[in-house]
């Protein structure tokens with residue numbers, strides 16, 4: 001069997017099929033299936049989903065590998081340093097999922113602060129008895145500070161959204177230097193992490209999971225947040241200590257948590273399921289038709305240019 005490109009799944013839109021037209025030795029096999037394991041030995045390019053962890057041992061098993069295509073902007077599931085050392089290109093999908101992800105973060109923020117999931121469940125249960133002055137009161141956002149971890153395109157897109165709601169965005173990023181961030185609708189302060197945490201009513205995560213950001217929000221960092229703060233995570237599990245966040249929710253110190261990503265997903269820490277004031281989504285940040293098709297196009301174009 002000759003395989004130049006080994007993909008684990010069809011992608012949204014025509015891009016992967018078109019790539020297969022150009023490189024007919026494209027094989028589709030489920031991740032780590034016997035067919036995938038067998039094809040690995042001869043493939044020149046892999047296409048993997050965000051949920052499929054590639055190891056250095058996989059690189060050892062793939063002596064002809066020239067490129068790994070990640071159908072995501074995040075590449076924490078790819079051993080990037082080892083790829084660089086071996087001259088293997090890592091192709092991902094930056095740029096095209098910025099708005100979709102920022103939109104979903106905003107949707108989570110509104111869901112948590114306006115208690116949308118509880119309201120929907122009340123209506124569906126048939127138990128709603130009608131309007132009441134104190135029914136399902138949430139909290140407003142205007143005039144409050146929104147801490148944003150990560151000042152890249154998604155963090156800035158989220159800043160524009162909360163700015164439009166009357167919030168003041170403030171940033172922390174891995175560069176760590178002072179100075180303002182121009183987020184397109186205005187300038188926002190960039191602060192050391194501790195200062196940012198102690199000021200923000202909302203904290204939204206938009207940085208990649210790296211050695212530097214793993215467990216960035218440990219228990220002592222989370223305890224710096226003001227009482228009633230809300231956390232939104234559409235970035236990656238592993239940046240925030242989940243058990244510490246759940247403890248703070250259960251004690252009433254955190255105002256709410258909205259999650260689209262989890263450490264070890266799709267396994268979910270069972271404590272989330274019973275935690276109060278949470279909205280839990282299944283990693284939907286980039287899940288629009290347009291975005292997923294655009295991601296496939298960026299990925300396939302990138303692979304085609306590596307394979308020549």
Ligand code: DGY
Nearest residue numbers: 050071072073074286
């Ligand atoms: C990404 O692209 O990294 C998202 O998490 C999945 O689309």
